[in-house]
Amino acid sequence: MTALTLHYHPLSSYCHKVLIALDELGVQADKRLLNLGDPAERAAFLALWPTGKMPLLIDKGEVVPETSIIIEHLQRTHAAPGRTLIPHDANEALEVRLWDRLFDLYVMTPMQAFTADLLRAEAERDPLNVTRARDMLLSSYAMIDQHLEGRNWVTGGAFSMADCAAAPALFYAVTYVPLAPEHDRLAAYFERLLERPSVARTVDQARPYFKFYPGRKGLSRRFFEPENV
């Protein structure tokens, strides 16, 4: 048992962001799988954190919500020596926070709109909202592809919190809006992300659950367990 408990679900994109960060920072946490579909579990979780959003970190009784805050908290208080996801230089840190925000707001959010739409009853689907989400993803892909010129990771030399945000956002976004051939820098970056051990381990822990992912039709067969392909 560690001082840290992470409430999470193995399929959740925002949980992936923090799982990647824990791995990169060399931090152990007890993981508590959250089933928000269970009314009792949902009520207990809402009592702990009223937005009902996961992941949620508990550090010796202290509630630490919101992925970017969780990652900053982990870095400040628990990271193994020499491990960083937010640079110590203030200007570089600002650049990381900017791209963390851009991935959360303009890739993760529209990607979630597709999933939310699939989870609705047919009669309650909202095609206009889905079209807007698709447009936003396409414009984000173009912006990120251009930004990646001459960069290995989002903000340059070192893997950062922005890459932790990018990996799950892109992983699920491309299942709804595939990358176009002209976005070759983004496609190469996506493959680099998948090869990063922290990302590969996070994808691995989700493998048994991908068969339940609402957008599974668009998910590459390479991510499924052989018996579910």
Ligand SMILES: N[C@@H](CCC(=O)N[C@@H](CS)C(=O)NCC(=O)O)C(=O)O
């Ligand atoms: N801004 C939040 C977003 C977290 C979020 O949207 N989590 C989703 C899972 S990927 C969630 O909890 N969904 C459950 C719900 O909305 O009921 C963060 O960065 O932690």
